[in-house]
Amino acid sequence: MKIAVTTPTGHIGNKLANILLDRKSDVTLIARHPEKVKDLAGRGAKVISGEHSDPAVVEQAVRGADALFWLTPSEMTSHDPLGTARRMAEAGASVIRKHRDLHVVQLSSAGAFLPSGAGPIVGLHETEEKFRAAGKNIVSLRPNEFMENVFFSLATIIEQNAIFTSIPGSVKAPMVATQDIAEVAAEFLLKPITGHHVIDIVGP
DSSP: OEEEESOTTSTTHHHHHHHHHHTTOEEEEEESSGGGGHHHHHTTOEEEESOTTSHHHHHHHHTTOSEEEEEOOOOTTOSOHHHHHHHHHHHHHHHHHHOTTOEEEEEOOTTTTOSSSSTTHHHHHHHHHHHHHHOSEEEEEEEOOBGGGGGGGHHHHHHHSOOOOSSOTTSOOOOBOHHHHHHHHHHHHHSOOOSEEEEEEOOO
């Protein structure tokens, strides 16, 4: 299998790239900073320098590929995060439209079924819609909250023995590890299914 992977330095993309290489896939990485994926290149991955907001870069990565893993990174410093997400989605969709038989696994999120009122997740809703309109084989993965997000509260855990969150302390909130998300993504990339699918990934 020839598989193109975006965000290979991220919490999910890096784990996914390693899983695919472990399973002897032909992996192409789109990397903004190629020097940060030298370990993956050393394992046999092809690295294309650039951003996946650039259709020409995505086109180069998917040429001859069977599948594409797409993750829209959070732009925490953007003054227009939804606009940034839209532009990235349009870049991806423009390439998918040219490669209709490409199998795409897109990382989305719980809540992405909502067209409004969900903050930055609305950008993932729009990405799902654009990708389904562009391609025949789209799997949108909707995990719930990442277990690793607990580390954002490390300071208050140490200093106050507390986590401050919008979720009431009496409510059980399922979480999922990024390693498990990467494993699910790998399965759908290595054993692609046809059509449009939404897969919820809910932790224990």
